[in-house]
Amino acid sequence: xxxxxxxxxxxxxxxLDRPGLTIPTEMHYATTAAPTEWMTADAGxxxxxxxxxxxxxxxxxxxxxxxxxxxGGFTAAALALREMRASGRLAHATVGLWPWRSGATWPARSxxxxxxxxxxxxxxxxxxxxxxxxxxxxxxxxxxxxxxxMRLRDLVPSNIQSRHQGHTSxxxxxxxxxxxxxxxSVFVPGIDLRTAPFPADARQVLRRVRDxxxxxxxxxxxxxxxxxxxxxxxxxxxxxxIPPLSKLEPLSRLxxxxxxxxxxxxxxxxxxxxxxxxxxxxDWETRLTLLAQALTDASGRRPPIVALTEDAIAMRKVTRTLxxxxxxxxxxxxxxxxxxxxxxxxxxxxxxxxxIKMLPAIRFDADIKDASLAGLRRDLIELGRKLRKVxxxxxxxxxxxxxxxxxxxxxxxxxxxxxRTAADILxxxxxxxxxxxxxxxxxxxxxxxxxxxxxLAPAYAEEISRLLATLAGKVESWTDETPVSAKxxxxxxxxxxxxxxxxxxxxxxxxxxxxxxxxxxxxGCNCQVVDHRGMADAMTRQQPLRIVVVSPTPDxxxxxxxxxxxxxxxxxxxxxAGSALLAAELAPLTRLAAFATVGGRAKALAAALHRxxxxxxxxxxxxxxxxxxxxxxxxxxxxRAGEAYKGDVVRLLTARNHKIAYRPTSDVLVFSAGEIRPFxxxxxxxxxxxxxxxxxxxxxxxxxxxxxxGSRQSLKQLTSYHDHIAQIRNxxxxxxxxxxxRAVLSRMHELDPNFGPSxxxxxxxxxxxxxxxxxSDGTKQPRAARDWPRFRVFMQAVNVxxxxxxxxxxxAVVPTRSYRAQEGHLFNQRVVQFVLDPEGVAIGAAxxxxxxxxxQLVLEAVDEIVDAKIVTSGGD
Numbered sequence: 001x002x003x004x005x006x007x008x009x010x011x012x013x014x015x016l017d018r019p020g021l022t023i024p025t026e027m028h029y030a031t032t033a034a035p036t037e038w039m040t041a042d043a044g045x046x047x048x049x050x051x052x053x054x055x056x057x058x059x060x061x062x063x064x065x066x067x068x069x070x071x072g073g074f075t076a077a078a079l080a081l082r083e084m085r086a087s088g089r090l091a092h093a094t095v096g097l098w099p100w101r102s103g104a105t106w107p108a109r110s111x112x113x114x115x116x117x118x119x120x121x122x123x124x125x126x127x128x129x130x131x132x133x134x135x136x137x138x139x140x141x142x143x144x145x146x147x148x149x150m151r152l153r154d155l156v157p158s159n160i161q162s163r164h165q166g167h168t169s170x171x172x173x174x175x176x177x178x179x180x181x182x183x184x185s186v187f188v189p190g191i192d193l194r195t196a197p198f199p200a201d202a203r204q205v206l207r208r209v210r211d212x213x214x215x216x217x218x219x220x221x222x223x224x225x226x227x228x229x230x231x232x233x234x235x236x237x238x239x240x241x242i243p244p245l246s247k248l249e250p251l252s253r254l255x256x257x258x259x260x261x262x263x264x265x266x267x268x269x270x271x272x273x274x275x276x277x278x279x280x281x282x283d284w285e286t287r288l289t290l291l292a293q294a295l296t297d298a299s300g301r302r303p304p305i306v307a308l309t310e311d312a313i314a315m316r317k318v319t320r321t322l323x324x325x326x327x328x329x330x331x332x333x334x335x336x337x338x339x340x341x342x343x344x345x346x347x348x349x350x351x352x353x354x355x356i357k358m359l360p361a362i363r364f365d366a367d368i369k370d371a372s373l374a375g376l377r378r379d380l381i382e383l384g385r386k387l388r389k390v391x392x393x394x395x396x397x398x399x400x401x402x403x404x405x406x407x408x409x410x411x412x413x414x415x416x417x418x419x420r421t422a423a424d425i426l427x428x429x430x431x432x433x434x435x436x437x438x439x440x441x442x443x444x445x446x447x448x449x450x451x452x453x454x455x456l457a458p459a460y461a462e463e464i465s466r467l468l469a470t471l472a473g474k475v476e477s478w479t480d481e482t483p484v485s486a487k488x489x490x491x492x493x494x495x496x497x498x499x500x501x502x503x504x505x506x507x508x509x510x511x512x513x514x515x516x517x518x519x520x521x522x523x524g525c526n527c528q529v530v531d532h533r534g535m536a537d538a539m540t541r542q543q544p545l546r547i548v549v550v551s552p553t554p555d556x557x558x559x560x561x562x563x564x565x566x567x568x569x570x571x572x573x574x575x576x577a578g579s580a581l582l583a584a585e586l587a588p589l590t591r592l593a594a595f596a597t598v599g600g601r602a603k604a605l606a607a608a609l610h611r612x613x614x615x616x617x618x619x620x621x622x623x624x625x626x627x628x629x630x631x632x633x634x635x636x637x638x639x640r641a642g643e644a645y646k647g648d649v650v651r652l653l654t655a656r657n658h659k660i661a662y663r664p665t666s667d668v669l670v671f672s673a674g675e676i677r678p679f680x681x682x683x684x685x686x687x688x689x690x691x692x693x694x695x696x697x698x699x700x701x702x703x704x705x706x707x708x709x710g711s712r713q714s715l716k717q718l719t720s721y722h723d724h725i726a727q728i729r730n731x732x733x734x735x736x737x738x739x740x741x742r743a744v745l746s747r748m749h750e751l752d753p754n755f756g757p758s759x760x761x762x763x764x765x766x767x768x769x770x771x772x773x774x775x776s777d778g779t780k781q782p783r784a785a786r787d788w789p790r791f792r793v794f795m796q797a798v799n800v801x802x803x804x805x806x807x808x809x810x811x812a813v814v815p816t817r818s819y820r821a822q823e824g825h826l827f828n829q830r831v832v833q834f835v836l837d838p839e840g841v842a843i844g845a846a847x848x849x850x851x852x853x854x855x856q857l858v859l860e861a862v863d864e865i866v867d868a869k870i871v872t873s874g875g876d
Contacts, residue, residue, distance in 0.1 A: 013057060013058035013059055013302075013304075013333070014058050014301045015056065015057060015058070016055060016056055016057075016058065016266070016301070017056065018090050018091050018092070018135070019088055019089065019090070019091065019135065020084075020085065020088045020089070020090055020091030020092070020125070020135045021085075021086070021087070021088030021091075021121070021124055021125055021128060022088055022128065023088070023124050024086060024087040024088050025086045025087075025117055025120050025121040025124065026040065026086070026117070027040065027041065027082060027083060027086045027113065027114070027117045027118075027121075028040060028113075028114040028117055029041060029079075029111055029112060029113055029114070029180070029348050030111075030112040030114070030177065031110055031111060031112065031346075031348065031855070032109075032110045032111075032112065032678040033110070033678075033855045035112055035176065035177070038114055039348050039349045039350065040348075040349075040350065041079050041083060041347050041348055042349065042350050042351045043342060043343070043344070043346070043347050043348060043349040043350065043351055043352070044070060044071075044076065044079065044340070044342070044346070044347020044348070045351060046063075046338065046340045046594065047063055047065070047070060047076050047079075047080070047308070047340055047347060048076075048079060048080045048083050048084075048347075050063055050306060050338050051076070051077065051080040051095075051267060051269065051306050052080065052084055052089055052090070054267050054304040054305075054306045055090070055093065055266045055267050055304070057304075058301065058302065058304050059304055059333070059335070059336055060304050060305045060306070060307075060322050060326070060333065060334075060335035060336070061304070061305075061306045061307070061335060061336045061337075061338055062307045062309065062315055062318050062319050062322065062335050062336070062337050062338070063306065063307065063308050063309065063338045063339075063340055064309050064310070064311075064312065064315045064337070064338070064339050064340065064588055064592065065273075065308065065309070065310050065340045065342050066310070066339065066340070066341065066342065066558070066588075066589070066595065067341075067342070067558040067561070067562060068342040068343065068344055068345045068346075069273060069274070069310045069342070069345050069346075069856070070273065070308060070310060070340070070342060070346065070347055071107050071345065071346045071347055071856065072104065072107045072108075072271060072273060072275055072276060072308075072860075073097055073104070073269045073270070073271025073273065073276050073308050074097055074104045074105050074107070074108055074186070074239065074269075074271070075107050075108050075111065075180065075346075075347065076269065076271075076308055076347065077095050077097055077239050077269045078108050078180050078181070078184040078186075078239065079111075079180065079347055080095075081093055081095065081184065081237045081239070082113065082180070082183070082184070085121060085236075085237055086117065086121045090237075090266075091135035091136070091137075091236075092135075092137060092140055092142075092236040092237060092263070093236075093237050093238075093266050094238055094240070094259060094260065094263055094264060094265050094266050095238070095239050095240070095265075095266055095267050095268070095269060096239070096240050096241075096242045096265060096267070096268040096269065096303070097239055097240070097241055097242060097268075097269050097271065098242040098243075098244065098268055098269070098270050098271070098288075098291055099242070099243065099244035099270075099271070099276070099277070099279070099280055099284075099287070100188065100189055100241030100242055100243045100244070101276075101278070101279045102655040102656075102864060103275075103655060103656065103862070103863060103864065104241065104271070104276075105181050105186060106671075106692070106859070106860075106862050107856075107859055107860060108179065108180040108181035108184065109179050109180075109181045109671070109859075110179075110678065110855075110859045111179060111180040111181075111348070112176075112177040112178070112179055112180070113177060113178055113179070113180055113183055114177060115152035115153065115155040115156050115177050115178060116152075116153070116156045118149045118152050118178070118183060119149060119150050119151075119152045119153040119156070121149065122145070122146040122147075122148075122149035122150045122152075123146075123150055125142070125145075125146050126143070126146040126147075126150065129142060129143065129146070137236075137263070139233070139234065139262070139263075140234055140235070140236045140263070141225070141228035141229060141231070141234040141235065141236060142236050144224070144225035144228035144229055144234075145225075145228075145229055145235075145236050145237075147222075147225050148205070148206065148222060148225050148226065148229060149183075151215055151220075151222065152178060152206075152209070154213065154214065154215060155175070155176060155177060155178075155209070155213065175208060175209055175212045175213055178206060178208065178209050179208060181204075182204065182205070182206050182207045182208050182209065183206065184237070184239060185204070185205070185229055185230065185232075185235035185237060185238040185239070186201075186204065186238070186239045186240075186241070187199070187200075187201060187232040187235075187238060187239070187240050187241065188201075188241045189240075189241050189242070189243045189254075193243075193250055193253065193254060194253065197253075197254055197257050198232040198240055198257065198259070199232075200227075200230055200231050200232060201230050202226050202227045202229075202230030202231075203230070204230060205226045205229045205230050206226070210222075210226075232259055233258060233259050233262075238259075240257075240259070240265075242254065242268065242291070244280055244284070244287045244291075245287070245290065246286075246287060246290070247290070248290050248293060248294060251290055251291060251294035252294050252297055252298070254294075255294050255295065255297075255298035256298065256299075260298070260300075261299065261300065264300065264301065265298075265303045266303060267303050267304050267305070267306055268291070268295065268303050268304070268305050268306070269306050269307075269308065270288065270291075270305055270306065270307040270308065270318065271308055272284070272288075272307060272308070272309050272314045272317075272318055273308060273309060273310045273314075274310060274311070275860055276308070277314070278656065279656065281393070282388060282393065282396070283388060285317050285318075285320075285321045288318065288321050289321055289324070289325060291305075292305065292321065292322065292325040293325065296325065296328075296329065305322060305335070307322070307335075311554070311584075311585070312584040312585050312586075312587060312588050313584050315337070315588060316584065316587075318335075319335055319337060322334075322335040323335065337588070337592060338592070338594070339588065339589075339592030339593065339594030339595050340594055341353060341594050341595060341597075345856040346856060353597065359562075359564065359597055359598065359600075359601065360566045361566075361600060361601065361604060362560065362566060362567065362570055362601055362604065363568070363569055363570065363604075364560075364570050364572065364601075364604050364605045364607075364608035365569065365570070365571050365572070365608055365611075365612070366571070366572040366573075366574075366608040366609050366611065366612030367487055367571070367572070367573055367574075367612050368572065368573075368574040368609065368612045373406065373410065373474070376406065376467070376470055376471070376474070377403065377406065379463075379467055380399050380402050380403050380406070380467060381399075381403070383399050383460065383463060383464070383467065384396045384399030384400055384403075386460065387399060387453070387457055387460065390457070392453070392456060392457050394449070394453065394456060395449075395450075395453035395456050395457045395460075397449060398447070398449035398450035398451075398452070398453045399450060399453075401446065401447070401449055401450065402446075402447055402450045402467070402471060405440075405443070405446040405447060405471070406471065406474070407551070408440060408551075409441070409443075409474075409475055409478060409482065410474075410478070410482055410483050410484065411482065411483075411484045411508065411550065411551035411574050412441075412478075412482045412484060412485055412512070413482075413484060413485050413488055413507065413512065413516050413521070413550050414482075414485050414515065414516060414519045414521055415478065415479055415480040415481050415482060415485055416441055416475060416478045416479050416482065417479045417480065418519050418520070418521070419441045419515050419519075420438075420441045420442065422514075422515040422518040422519055423437055423438050423440070423441055423515060424438060425518065425762075425786075426514060426515070426518060426786075428786050437511060440511075443471060443472050443475045447468060447471060450464060450467075450468065451464070451468060484550060484551065484573050484574060485521075487573050488548070488550065488573060489521075491548070491571070491573075492524075492525070498527075498546060498548065498571075499524075499525065499526050499527060500526055500527070500545075500546075501526050501527070501528060502544055502545040502546065503526075503527040503528070503544055503545065503546045503547070503548060504527065504528050504530060504535070504538055504539065504542060504544035504546070504547045504548070504567075505525065505527035505528065505529050505530070505548050505550070506530050506531065506532055506535050506538075506547065506548065506549045506550060506556055507529065507530070507531050507532070507550050507551075508531065508532055508550060508551040508553055509531050509532065509533070510531045510533075510702065512531070512550075512551075513529055513530070513531045514781060516529065517529060517772070517781055518781065527548070528542055528544065532549075532552075532553050532555040532556040532559070533555055533703075535549075535555070535556055535559040535560075536559040536562075536563065539559065539563050539565050539567075540563075540564075540565070543565055544565075544567055545567055545568050545569075546567055546568055546569045546570070546571070547560075547567050547569070547570045547571070548571050548573060549570065549571070549572045549573065550573050550574070551573070551574045552572045552573075552574055552582055553582075554582065554585045557582055557585050557586070557605065558585075560601070560605070561589070561598040561601050561602060561605070562598060572608065572609070572612065582605075582609060583606070583609065586602045586605060586606045586609075587606075589602040590602045590603050590606065635659040635660070635661060636658065636659065636660045636661070636695070636696065636697060636824075637661045637824050638660065638661060638662050638663075638666060638696075638824040638825055638827070638828040639661050639662060639663050639666075639824065639825055640824050640825055645663065645825070647663065647664075648663075648664050648870055648871065648872050649661050649662070649663070649664075649870070649871045650662045650663070650664050650666070650684040650685055650687070650868065650869075650870050650871075651868075651869055651870075651871055652684075652687060652693070652865055652867070652868050653865070653866050653867040653868075654693075654695060654863035654864060654865055654866060655863055655864040655865075655866050656695075656863050658695050658697055658863060660695065662684035662828070663684065663825060664683065664684055664685040664870060665683055665684070665685070666683070666684045666825065666828060666829070667681050667682070667683070667684075667828070667829060667832040668681075668682050668683070668684050668687050668693050668694075668832075669681065669682075669693060669694040669832055669835055669836075670682045670687065670691050670692065670693050671691075671692040671693065671694070671862050678859075679694060679835055679836060681832060681836065685870060687865060687868050688865065688868060689865050689866060689867060689868055690864065690865060691864070691865045691868075692862050692863065692864050692865070693862065693863065693865060694835065694858060694861055694862055695861050695862070695863045696827075696828065696831060696861070697861065699857070699861065700857050700858060700860075700861040701827075703854050703857055704831055704834065704835075704854065704858070705815070705827075707834070707854055713811070714811070714812070714815045714816060717807075717808070717811040717812040717815075718780060718782060718812045718813075718816055720808075720812065721769070721782070721784075721808045721812040721813070722769055722770035722772070722780070723770065724800070724808075725766075725767065725768075725769045725770050726770040728767070728798045728800075729767045729768070729770075732744065732767075732798075737764060737767065737768070738760075738764070740767060741760055741763035741764050741767055742760065742763075744763055744767065744794070744797050744798060745757075745759055745760060745763050747797040747798075748763075748793050748794060748797045751793050751796055751797060752793050755793065762785070763794075765783050766783060766784060766785065766794055768783065769782060769783035769784060780816070781816070782812060782813040782816050784809075784813045788809055791805070791809055791813065792805060792809075795808070814827065814830070815830060835858060
């Protein structure tokens with residue numbers, strides 16, 4: 001009976017009141033993108049309060065940040081500790097972060113904390129301690145923390161308004177303010193969790209400040225205090241990294257760590273944002289369940305879990321896991337779901353709730369019926385689940401890829417054959433990127449992993465073969481018309497008032513938009529074309545009367561729900577598989593109080609999907625199955641520039657398993673400690689293990705490329721090229737475009753016999769480059785040759801000076817195209833220059849102020865080098 005009562009006491013939420021300071025200090029923060037513009041953390045105040053309330057009442061919480069990303073679990077935890085110390089809400093705090101990964105702390109390096117605010121908080125704490133404050137624990141280094149933080153006054157000139165003076169070290173690095181990371185004591189799990197689970201780390205304490213100001217001088221007398229704050233048993237406010245272990249026993253041992261049993265583990269922050277779960281296996285809920293069980297079994301007060309999510313599927317999974325574990329407790333426990341509206345990326349800035357008066361109702365219609373696909377989708381989901389259950393992750397990924405291919409093919413705005421033809425022209429390189437785009441529309445290539453799974457999982461070989469045959473049959477029937485292309489053609493034919501310049505036609509991504517604009521169907525399309533990521537800007541700029549969303553995605557839904565404009569009609573066109581993520585995205589928006597402003601639109605959109613043929617149970621099942629960890633590309637090649645590169649290659653391997661190839665003299669962006677330029681340029685040959693560099697993987701390449709293509713300089717150069725092409729076409733003898741094209745082709749054949757009659761369609765396209773349809777953001781397809789050698793011959797044939805041709809290629813054609821590995825070297829060099837100076841006027845990090853969302857993506861793409869080597873020409 002006593003054992004049962006003890007168990008009940010451990011699982012019963014216990015109220016914790018641990019107030020600290022009696023006089024609060026308002027904290028201010030800035031970013032490395034705008035280091036002199038100070039703001040509060042009110043945008044993320046709900047997240048900070050949720051962590052504080054969970055610590056106090058012991059109840060689990062699941063947070064959904066929407067429509068923008070909050071910036072990661074570590075940043076949320078560090079801001080919460082800083083705010084709770086300054087406000088006096090907590091006298092000390094011990095917080096765990098799960099799942100721990102090497103890059104968890106990196107976003108906090110881009111957040112600056114005002115040194116005057118930190119120093120004032122410390123001074124007030126020191127005053128209260130001198131007066132015998134009861135909140136002081138003798139085994140924690142409260143005094144050392146105060147003395148260190150009060151020294152940050154050294155960074156504040158007597159006239160605070162002139163704090164731009166800052167401190168400059170001998171290396172030229174300017175330090176004006178400490179970062180959120182270096183003002184937070186964080187302890188990473190050790191290699192040996194038995195003997196040293198959390199090693200001391202004094203180096204981290206105000207690391208950047210001590211390295212580049214007089215606080216690091218030997219006679220500063222701070223070594224003892226630094227050691228105390230770098231001690232995991234003594235730091236008053238500390239975050240401990242909890243690894244995502246696959247067994248309960250080592251987790252339970254970790255929960256018995258001396259700090260946790262002596263001082264208490266106040267809460268666990270579970271980071272299942274997209275970046276937070278990037279290194280977790282697909283079935284990460286199993287490991288989360290083990291964590292929850294270890295917390296329940298540990299002695300003392302059970303630490304509450306505060307889960308941070310940024311998509312509804314992850315929220316659904318976490319909530320289900322915590323409910324399942326909570327149901328085994330007595331009394332049972334259920335997590336509280338909380339919504340947080342973030343108008344921009346990150347938790348900094350003022351809170352800006354949407355005004356309900358700004359969001360009038362929108363008439364939504366949807367046409368996503370395709371009952372013939374429901375059975376196939378259900379079978380693929382079931383196969384994938386069975387393969388995942390037996391531990392065959394590779395085969396399960398094949399099923400996931402098959403679902404993605406099914407949706408992509410069915411939702412194409414043009415027929416499969418036309419899509420293949422356009423992809424072969426626009427993406428004809430032999431590199432991984434172009435090959436993967438061509439494979440998108442070829443079932444044998446797109447379904448290769450599923451086909452190979454028949455050998456990996458022979459017990460399911462017959463089922464896999466049947467599904468492959470069914471998929472091939474479906475694709476064959478969509479050669480000329482896909483379900484969505486047929487709907488779009490019928491709409492424009494029967495209701496021509498939809499095919500006007502006042503209609504915005506939104507494609508799922510830039511690649512599909514490019515294929516559509518390159519197709520014959522685009523000739524008769526009068527709409528403004530944009531991809532889903534560009535919808536928000538396009539709606540504000542164009543003020544469309546009607547919007548057609550092809551293959552709707554969560555990005556498109558978010559833009560529609562929060563836009564202040566009111567189009568007359570919005571039509572969603574897709575197949576039944578396309579509503580998978582939408583149903584999940586809308587569900588919490590209709591029930592959480594934070595999203596009440598958009599709740600009306602969300603309900604109207606959900607009703608339209610239901611009328612249009614959505615199968616909610618099947619859609620959510622597919623969305624959950626397909627939600628998987630990010631898989632790094634095989635290799636990111638930045639060596640090529642038009643032709644295969646044959647010189648020495650620098651090969652870098654990062655902590656997130658990115659493999660990158662550079663020329664030895666290529667520029668690499670290395671994360672800097674300075675505030676004027678957060679990145680420094682370095683030759684690839686000089687990069688060493690331990691350096692942190694910007695990794696231009698697929699998640700950041702396209703957003704950066706879009707910014708490059710939309711920059712004033714790129715648009716100016718592309719317009720100049722197109723105007724020149726128009727002049728060239730008008731000056732060529734001939735009564736028709738075909739005659740002109742043949743004349744140029746004859747000249748090209750003289751220069752290079754490889755150019756034959758089959759090139760005539762290409763010449764027609766190149767000579768009409770100025771007539772290319774544009775996107776709503778002002779960018780256009782360049783309609784140029786696929787590579788530099790072919791472009792050079794074309795330019796020579798029409799008498800363009802070689803130097804001018806090279807300028808057109810580098811500044812007009814390459815920047816406006818999707819990333820192509822054969823131009824990886826030029827792309828990398830342009831990105832380096834753009835990141836260092838986005839406005840082209842040498843103003844450093846401040847140039848990123850209007851690009852805050854992109855800046856956050858750039859910072860999240862920073863990764864640590866774990867291996868660097870130079871492979872000589874001809875070697876391995």
